[in-house]
Amino acid sequence: MGLSTKYEPKIVTGDAGYVLEDVPHLSDYISNLPTYPNPLQDNPAYSVVKQYFVNVDDTVAQKIVVHKTSPRGIHLRRAGPRQKVYFESDEVHACIVTCGGLCPGLNTVIREIVCGLNYMYGVKRILGIEGGYKGFYARNTIPLTPKVVNDIHKRGGTILGTSRGGHDTSKIVDSIQDRGINQVYIIGGDGTQKGASVIYEEIKRRGLKVAVAGIPKTIDNDIPVIDKSFGFDTAVEEAQRAINAAHVEAESVENGIGVVKLMGRYSGFIAMYATLASRDVDCCLIPESPFYLEGPGGLFEYMEKRLKENGHMIIVMAEGAGQELLSESMHTMDQQDASGNKLLQDVGLWISESIKDHFTKKRKMIINLKYIDPTYMIRAVPGNASDNVYCTLLAHSVVHGAFAGYTGFTVGPVNGRHAYIPFHRVTEKQNKVVITDRMWARLLSSTNQPSFLKPKDITVSKREKEPPTQLLDGENCTDDRKPVSKELVT
Numbered sequence: 001m002g003l004s005t006k007y008e009p010k011i012v013t014g015d016a017g018y019v020l021e022d023v024p025h026l027s028d029y030i031s032n033l034p035t036y037p038n039p040l041q042d043n044p045a046y047s048v049v050k051q052y053f054v055n056v057d058d059t060v061a062q063k064i065v066v067h068k069t070s071p072r073g074i075h076l077r078r079a080g081p082r083q084k085v086y087f088e089s090d091e092v093h094a095c096i097v098t099c100g101g102l103c104p105g106l107n108t109v110i111r112e113i114v115c116g117l118n119y120m121y122g123v124k125r126i127l128g129i130e131g132g133y134k135g136f137y138a139r140n141t142i143p144l145t146p147k148v149v150n151d152i153h154k155r156g157g158t159i160l161g162t163s164r165g166g167h168d169t170s171k172i173v174d175s176i177q178d179r180g181i182n183q184v185y186i187i188g189g190d191g192t193q194k195g196a197s198v199i200y201e202e203i204k205r206r207g208l209k210v211a212v213a214g215i216p217k218t219i220d221n222d223i224p225v226i227d228k229s230f231g232f233d234t235a236v237e238e239a240q241r242a243i244n245a246a247h248v249e250a251e252s253v254e255n256g257i258g259v260v261k262l263m264g265r266y267s268g269f270i271a272m273y274a275t276l277a278s279r280d281v282d283c284c285l286i287p288e289s290p291f292y293l294e295g296p297g298g299l300f301e302y303m304e305k306r307l308k309e310n311g312h313m314i315i316v317m318a319e320g321a322g323q324e325l326l327s328e329s330m331h332t333m334d335q336q337d338a339s340g341n342k343l344l345q346d347v348g349l350w351i352s353e354s355i356k357d358h359f360t361k362k363r364k365m366i367i368n369l370k371y372i373d374p375t376y377m378i379r380a381v382p383g384n385a386s387d388n389v390y391c392t393l394l395a396h397s398v399v400h401g402a403f404a405g406y407t408g409f410t411v412g413p414v415n416g417r418h419a420y421i422p423f424h425r426v427t428e429k430q431n432k433v434v435i436t437d438r439m440w441a442r443l444l445s446s447t448n449q450p451s452f453l454k455p456k457d458i459t460v461s462k463r464e465k466e467p468p469t470q471l472l473d474g475e476n477c478t479d480d481r482k483p484v485s486k487e488l489v490t
Contacts, residue, residue: 009422017071020059023401023409023420026086026211029204033405035084039121054080054400060419062225076225079397079411079418081120086405087182087211089122094402095181096144097129097136098158099188099195102376103219104234105383105391106187107152107159112395113185114144120396121403127181128159133195134166136175153388156380167195173202176210183211183402189218190427193410197423200408211402214410214423215394219379222267222431225421226412230391232270234384235263239274242374243316247280250312253368257303257313257355261348261373264318267432270378271318272443282306282313283449287320288433289440291452293354300358302450307367315351319375322347348373393418 010028012020027033038053040046059075066073096113098106110128117123128142129135142148142160152159176184176199186196193214200212216223221232239262246258262271268286275284283302285291292298306313326345352371359365383391390413397418398411409420433440435451444451 009424014072017073018075019073020075020077021422021425022077023406023422024200024204026209026405026407029207030209033086033209035086036088038081038083038085038403039089040081041083043120045119052081053083054078056082060414060417062414064415076414076419076421077406077409079401079420081400082404085121085403087403089124092117092121092123092183093125093127093179093181094123094183094185095127095129095141095176095179096160096185097132097187098160098162098217099132099186099192100162100164100217101189101219102157102162102379103217103229103231104156104238104379104381105230105387106157106217107149107155108383108388108391109187109215109217109230109395110144110159111149111153112392113399114149115146116396116399118146120399127179131161132163132166133172133192134163134168135161137168137171138166153391154382156382164191167198169195169198169202172199173206173208176203177206177208182209183213185213185215185398185402187215187217189216190223190430192217193423194427196410197408197427200423204408211405211407213398213402213407214426215398216410216412216426219270220264220267221269223412223426224429224431225425226414227416228390228413230387230394231379231383232273232387233390234381234387235270235378236273236277237384238378238381239270239374240278242372242377243274243278243280243314246314246370246372247278247312249370250314250368253312255307255311255359255365255367257307257315257367257369259315259317259348259352259355259369259371261317261319261346261371261375263375263378265320265344266430268318268321269431269433271316271321272433272440275316276443276446278316279446280314281316281447282310283315283447284443285315285317285321286433287318287323289321289435289452290324291322293325293358297450297452299452300355303355303359304363307365317348317351319344319347322351326350346373 010022012022041052046052058078060078062074094117096110114126117126126144128144130139196212196214203210218229219231219235221229223229242260246260250256250258264270266287268288271284271286275281293300303313352369356369359367394411401420406420410423410426411420
């Protein structure tokens with residue numbers, strides 16, 4: 001979309017290297033804003049809660065494993081209800097929009113934003129924007145009430161529809177202003193969050209009392225800072241069905257080979273976690289770990305070994321793996337979709353044909369290969385139990401933040417605690433699997449596959465600055481800002 005912003009970080013420093021990366025607030029550019037008591041204090045559902053509200057000074061540490069001599073490092077504003085709010089329930093006119101690709105849990109987030117606004121804060125006017133960003137000025141809207149969204153969490157996709165691209169900042173903000181909308185909830189990936197940041201900047205320039213809040217969405221789990229993106233658990237669980245089918249097919253025939261292609265354009269988290277969960281996979285190929293086919297230590301040599309040992313083999317690969325091997329024959333290498341994502345060739349089909357060619361023509365072996373591509377099946381399903389709970393927490397956190405007057409932020413768990421995060425932090429880079437990390441080593445140990453890296457490549461990888469990654473145990477989370485807590489790796 002070619003979006004850019006003039007974002008100026010809101011930094012608060014303190015003793016011992018404490019750095020708070022705060023999010024914008026309506027009071028930053030609108031003076032003398034009145035505040036109101038939070039209606040939650042009169043809500044029967046919260047009457048049993050010992051502490052209704054989050055302390056105004058509460059923060060969440062981005063790093064929790066540090067050296068004893070490290071500075072306190074970067075903190076983020078803790079999410080949750082505040083004692084004072086900057087909107088009265090009757091004045092709120094909210095809207096919700098979903099952009100980009102589908103993801104399990106989208107409808108759950110929509111449902112819980114609507115129910116949270118209505119049941120916690122008494123908001124009655126909520127609009128659903130149809131068809132993504134362009135729906136602000138080109139499509140109809142859907143009135144959203146708890147009754148309308150009551151059972152949508154049981155369905156995949158999004159009841160609002162979605163699209164890529166279509167971002168026209170001026171028209172979008174004109175529509176927001178004309179409709180009298182003052183809370184905007186935007187659900188989408190990094191491109192969508194960049195768009196949300198631009199919308200916030202334009203609203204700020206016009207001096208409007210409009211809170212712009214994002215919920216980060218990506219099935220690939222490649223959003224930085226946050227622990228995990230919603231829908232990821234469901235995607236990994238659904239991927240198991242395809243892997244299990246491939247395993248049944250492969251072990252039932254002579255020299256059976258099952259190839260399963262999963263989502264993962266730039267990051268191989270789905271493939272890695274599905275492999276670790278399955279235990280039936282012999283080889284996992286991801287974009288972060290280069291591999292080669294021919295010669296000593298190559299994929300074909302390893303396949304021959306596994307077929308001789310077991311009589312069958314399962315390969316799981318992310319859609320972005322091995323794209324460099326196709327570069328010479330790819331004519332769409334520099335083409336992009338409406339969201340700016342590179343168009344990829346079907347590497348699963350290509351590697352399946354390459355395997356057939358190698359074993360039947362060169363090695364004169366009989367093989368039975370089955371190629372399974374559940375790419376879009378794993379994102380079209382409704383969220384599972386854990387994702388539904390997670391989506392509820394995200395929705396409530398973002399509603400609390402908007403009512404507290406925060407704007408220009410996205411929300412997510414950081415080290416287990418929900419926090420408000422500036423837009424630029426979740427769009428500046430992508431999470432990737434660190435192949436010199438222990439989690440990847442665990443996978444290699446599980447599959448017993450070679451790393452496909454030469455010794456000199458491993459040395460180079462260790463020397464290179466590693467991108468941030470949010471693993472279950474927080475290993476190798478690095479950052480290039482100063483001061484930053486250094487992680488103690490034991």
